[in-house]
Amino acid sequence: MAILSKISCLLFKMAKLSRINTKPNIALTFMSFTLLIVSTNSFANHIPKPTQQMVPLVQSCQTPGLVALTFDDGPSDNFTRVLSILDSHNVKATFFLVGKKLEKQNYIELAQQAITDGHQIENHSWDHSDFLTLSDAQITEQVSKTNEILWNTLRVIPRFVRPPHGRIDVPEAMPIWNLGYGIALWNLDPRDYKSTLFWGPQQVFERIEDALEPSSPATDSFVILMHDFSATSTDKLSDIIILIKQHGYTLATLDECVINSEEDSH
Numbered sequence: 459m460a461i462l463s464k465i466s467c468l469l470f471k472m473a474k475l476s477r478i479n480t481k482p483n484i485a486l487t488f489m490s491f492t493l494l495i496v497s498t499n500s501f502a503n504h505i506p507k508p509t510q511q512m513v514p515l516v517q518s519c520q521t522p523g524l525v526a527l528t529f530d531d532g533p534s535d536n537f538t539r540v541l542s543i544l545d546s547h548n549v550k551a552t553f554f555l556v557g558k559k560l561e562k563q564n565y566i567e568l569a570q571q572a573i574t575d576g577h578q579i580e581n582h583s584w585d586h587s588d589f590l591t592l593s594d595a596q597i598t599e600q601v602s603k604t605n606e607i608l609w610n611t612l613r614v615i616p617r618f619v620r621p622p623h624g625r626i627d628v629p630e631a632m633p634i635w636n637l638g639y640g641i642a643l644w645n646l647d648p649r650d651y652k653s654t655l656f657w658g659p660q661q662v663f664e665r666i667e668d669a670l671e672p673s674s675p676a677t678d679s680f681v682i683l684m685h686d687f688s689a690t691s692t693d694k695l696s697d698i699i700i701l702i703k704q705h706g707y708t709l710a711t712l713d714e715c716v717i718n719s720e721e722d723s724h
């Protein structure tokens with residue numbers, strides 16, 4: 459972990475304390491710092507660590523032409539519906555689960571169904587606290603407690619943490635990097651958490667369409683922020699998947715999204 463600390467310090471200095479916020483491109487400089495450190499399969503605290511290389515920050519995919527659908531805040535009561543839509547299109551997505559929810563057996567069962575269907579499960583904190591208001595020790599607890607319940611209930615070893623609301627600075631990222639986990643943000647937010655008279659499923663769909671229209675799968679990729687609890691998103695999920703495919707993109711999990719094709723070919 460000492461090496462990780464040193465590298466995190468280096469990242470910290472190079473970032474000049476610039477804020478990693480939720481806007482596209484702001485933190486893209488971090489992408490070039492993909493760490494070639496493979497965490498050992500440590501069973502400290504009886505929770506195995508990820509074995510893949512740590513990618514400090516993900517906002518888009520390393521291979522152009524991929525789109526990762528990511529769903530936050532689950533499992534929700536809408537989970538089965540989302541799984542069924544994804545299944546009908548043979549699409550695999552990534553779910554960032556809130557640890558505390560897995561204290562309920564019915565939510566454990568929903569999450570197990572997602573795993574059976576081939577989806578990726580990741581860490582979205584213990585109780586959706588704002589990391590910018592927490593101490594290093596509290597952030598470590600939010601991440602570790604969630605990893606613990608993901609392992610104990612689902613036998614899942616997460617690789618990424620998505621901070622609630624995407625709110626994180628480099629100092630808050632450091633305890634997460636020190637634990638050996640990457641931070642997952644996004645580069646396309648269709649704002650499905652909004653639900654007003656003027657913002658519904660059609661607006662979410664159009665926001666994604668507006669991003670895809672000027673883009674090219676030869677050069678671009680997207681990590682889309684969605685929420686399985688949101689009817690605003692799920693009502694149009696089927697159409698959104700069709701739209702993404704029509705634009706020539708391939709749907710991928712976050713793991714597939716961070717595979718570097720050049721590295722992979724060696």
Ligand SMILES: [Zn+2]
Nearest residue numbers: 530531622623
């Ligand atoms: Zn969230």
